[in-house]
Amino acid sequence: MNETLKTIESLRTVRSFSERDIPDEKLSRILNSCVKAASASARQTYSIIVVDDKSVMKEIGYTGNKMLVFCVDYNRIADTAEFLGYQFSYQEAVSDFVTGSTDTVLAAQTAAIAAKSLGIDSLFTNCLHRGNIDRIYKLLNLAEKYCFPLIALILGYADESKLKTTGKGRLSGPGVIHYGKYHRLKEEEINNIVLEYDAVEKHYLSLIAGWRDKGYGHYLDYFYEVWCGFLKRDGENETKRKIQDQYPEVEKVLVKAGFLREM
Numbered sequence: 001m002n003e004t005l006k007t008i009e010s011l012r013t014v015r016s017f018s019e020r021d022i023p024d025e026k027l028s029r030i031l032n033s034c035v036k037a038a039s040a041s042a043r044q045t046y047s048i049i050v051v052d053d054k055s056v057m058k059e060i061g062y063t064g065n066k067m068l069v070f071c072v073d074y075n076r077i078a079d080t081a082e083f084l085g086y087q088f089s090y091q092e093a094v095s096d097f098v099t100g101s102t103d104t105v106l107a108a109q110t111a112a113i114a115a116k117s118l119g120i121d122s123l124f125t126n127c128l129h130r131g132n133i134d135r136i137y138k139l140l141n142l143a144e145k146y147c148f149p150l151i152a153l154i155l156g157y158a159d160e161s162k163l164k165t166t167g168k169g170r171l172s173g174p175g176v177i178h179y180g181k182y183h184r185l186k187e188e189e190i191n192n193i194v195l196e197y198d199a200v201e202k203h204y205l206s207l208i209a210g211w212r213d214k215g216y217g218h219y220l221d222y223f224y225e226v227w228c229g230f231l232k233r234d235g236e237n238e239t240k241r242k243i244q245d246q247y248p249e250v251e252k253v254l255v256k257a258g259f260l261r262e263m
């Protein structure tokens with residue numbers, strides 16, 4: 001396996017970081033590398049906020065050595081157009097958001113890979129969207145219009161003594177990879193997926209690794225019922241559980257930012 005594949009295969013989510021600082025030159029390497037990701041018309045419709053202040057990180061949701069907040073952002077492009085005397089138009093609000101998000105996540109994932117290649121671990125989090133999203137705009141001084149904090153990437157050196165992750169669970173067969181044409185899964189293939197999720201060595205979602213001790217038949221029973229809060233169709237649990245809306249404001253903020261039209 002070559003070094004690039006080894007780096008990609010060794011990517012892991014780390015939730016406990018040591019006190020060790022990321023040297024400035026390594027952070028610069030990560031930032032300079034991540035902007036090399038492909039971007040529609042080479043516009044780079046994102047801004048990356050580098051957060052160093054632990055109290056700000058904590059208020060956002062998680063701490064590490066550094067936090068990179070990747071925002072879909074058209075302001076730089078619009079301001080530059082205005083500067084040159086052009087009227088920038090946001091006619092295609094939703095498609096601008098989709099394309100901008102694609103630019104943004106490609107840069108974010110490239111940052112995670114670049115960091116890993118330098119021995120630095122990471123945690124992606126969408127905690128930005130939990131609860132009051134205005135807090136993120138205020139904390140980071142984000143532009144209200146045409147800017148949306150999409151994903152945060154926490155970087156740092158892992159505290160190996162606290163690491164819980166033991167494996168890398170990912171599906172890579174039917175239902176994920178479709179050769180030639182899209183193939184809707186048949187019942188037997190779905191059953192195989194349910195069993196694949198149960199395999200101990202797969203260790204799918206490290207956060208809920210203890211599902212087996214809680215008396216659930218399958219990992220996915222635990223996942224859908226406890227993690228997602230879904231109800232069973234037979235109605236057995238109907239009164240017990242309600243889906244929690246952890247992200248009540250995303251749509252409202254996208255409208256406010258100009259990426260969605262009000263219905």
Ligand SMILES: Cc1cc2nc3c(=O)[nH]c(=O)nc-3n(C[C@H](O)[C@H](O)[C@H](O)COP(=O)(O)O)c2cc1C
Nearest residue numbers: 011012013015124125126127165168169204205206
């Ligand atoms: C969009 C996105 C949001 C995520 N949000 C969180 C989060 O809020 N908290 C967390 O602990 N992990 C979060 N993760 C990390 C995933 O839980 C993690 O990638 C998954 O459990 C697989 O673990 P692995 O990366 O070690 O293979 C997020 C990952 C992505 C891509």
